[in-house]
Amino acid sequence: MYLVKRHKGMYEVSSWGDDRYPLAVYQVGTRCSCPSYRKPCKHQRMVSKHKSLGEPLGQVYDITPANRVVALHSLLESANS
Numbered sequence: 001m002y003l004v005k006r007h008k009g010m011y012e013v014s015s016w017g018d019d020r021y022p023l024a025v026y027q028v029g030t031r032c033s034c035p036s037y038r039k040p041c042k043h044q045r046m047v048s049k050h051k052s053l054g055e056p057l058g059q060v061y062d063i064t065p066a067n068r069v070v071a072l073h074s075l076l077e078s079a080n081s
């Protein structure tokens with residue numbers, strides 16, 4: 001799963017598994033720091049999705065088998081309930 005947050009005027013997309021630390025962190029601006037040849041890569045598509053949702057804090061994203069970005073749930077909502 002992935003988290004998106006603003007970072008120094010750009011966006012930071014972090015990839016999470018079962019560990020307490022992210023598996024990978026990518027800086028996304030007009031381009032992405034990942035090695036993908038796909039343009040836009042999945043991280044850039046996640047940032048687009050994040051913007052379209054109004055940049056909700058703590059929103060978790062994932063990639064479906066069809067390679068689409070989906071918003072899973074909000075960590076902040078589950079923490080408050």
Ligand SMILES: [Zn+2]
Nearest residue numbers: 032034041043
């Ligand atoms: Zn990327």
